[in-house]
Amino acid sequence: PNLSSTVAEVNFASYILNASGPRCTTEAELHNLGQSESAAIMTKSCTLLAREGNPEPRYKALPQGSIQSMGLPNLGYKAYLDMLPRLTQYNKPLIVSISGLSINDNVEMVSAFQKSAADLLEVNFSCPNVPGKPQLGYDFEQTDKALAAITKFGDKPLGIKLPAYFDFNHFETVANILKKYPVKFISSINSIGNTLVIDPETESPVIKPKAGFGGLCGSYIKPIGLANVNAFRQLLPKEISIFGVGGIYSGSDAFEYLLAGADAVQVATCYQEQGTECFSRISNELSQILSRKNYQDINDAKGALKLL
Numbered sequence: 001p002n003l004s005s006t007v008a009e010v011n012f013a014s015y016i017l018n019a020s021g022p023r024c025t026t027e028a029e030l031h032n033l034g035q036s037e038s039a040a041i042m043t044k045s046c047t048l049l050a051r052e053g054n055p056e057p058r059y060k061a062l063p064q065g066s067i068q069s070m071g072l073p074n075l076g077y078k079a080y081l082d083m084l085p086r087l088t089q090y091n092k093p094l095i096v097s098i099s100g101l102s103i104n105d106n107v108e109m110v111s112a113f114q115k116s117a118a119d120l121l122e123v124n125f126s127c128p129n130v131p132g133k134p135q136l137g138y139d140f141e142q143t144d145k146a147l148a149a150i151t152k153f154g155d156k157p158l159g160i161k162l163p164a165y166f167d168f169n170h171f172e173t174v175a176n177i178l179k180k181y182p183v184k185f186i187s188s189i190n191s192i193g194n195t196l197v198i199d200p201e202t203e204s205p206v207i208k209p210k211a212g213f214g215g216l217c218g219s220y221i222k223p224i225g226l227a228n229v230n231a232f233r234q235l236l237p238k239e240i241s242i243f244g245v246g247g248i249y250s251g252s253d254a255f256e257y258l259l260a261g262a263d264a265v266q267v268a269t270c271y272q273e274q275g276t277e278c279f280s281r282i283s284n285e286l287s288q289i290l291s292r293k294n295y296q297d298i299n300d301a302k303g304a305l306k307l308l
């Protein structure tokens with residue numbers, strides 16, 4: 001069956017791509033993604049200046065996912081601006097993730113990427129791991145202000161990486177804000193911020209930063225990601241595409257996001273744990289599911305959740 005999908009008016013040869021975060025910080029990692037079956041090359045969220053990130057241990061694999069507080073380690077936006085032309089050779093969409101520490105930082109970086117080889121800009125409103133910085137997406141006034149500021153530039157299609165919401169008033173409030181601006185897509189969800197995993201043997205948290213509070217990732221958060229994708233699919237006009245993220249390890253997980261309405265899906269923790277093989281495996285598994293269920297094309301199953 002056809003797995004290609006159009007997201008934010010950009011053509012993706014398959015439904016599965018890497019999420020910003022794992023194994024997408026260095027140029028070597030991005031070339032590796034280019035040579036893989038990932039449908040796009042997505043960069044680690046960048047800041048104005050290079051960052052070391054939080055002290056280690058800052059990542060801990062768990063039975064059903066992971067907890068991490070990386071603290072936005074990245075090369076600084078100019079490094080990504082510089083390497084983009086060397087990544088066009090893979091003929092797949094280049095998506096730059098931007099995570100400024102202030103609205104002005106975001107404005108400077110969104111402006112800088114307007115003339116770049118990036119196909120899409122994903123502006124991160126949901127980093128939970130910078131000490132002292134709340135998640136922008138949980139402050140609706142600031143979200144509105146930030147969108148007004150970064151959507152002034154026009155040309156380069158732009159989307160927003162959202163945190164998880166847990167209340168229909170919040171889904172509606174955020175959807176209404178998004179509809180005011182020329183936002184082309186959302187990526188939903190980021191890790192669930194400020195969770196705490198304790199090791200009873202050591203009687204300590206399993207990560208060091210922020211007294212152990214970190215973003216929860218993986219299978220634990222899939223039901224939350226599915227709910228956010230499905231809620232926003234119903235609240236947003238079809239002109240706004242949706243990348244589904246959160247706990248995708250298999251074709252079946254990807255199929256669930258497809259039924260919930262995702263136009264494509266991003267893989268983070270599974271890619272961190274298994275490497276680039278995950279993209280072809282998940283794509284093949286999804287293809288087999290679509291065949292078995294007689295769907296000829298992704299679009300025949302998109303949003304096709306059958307309520308009881």
Ligand SMILES: C=Cc1c(C(=O)O)[nH]c(=O)[nH]c1=O
Nearest residue numbers: 045070071072127129191215
């Ligand atoms: C951009 C920083 C993020 C980070 C991080 O660098 O700690 N971790 C996440 O789970 N989500 C983020 O958005």
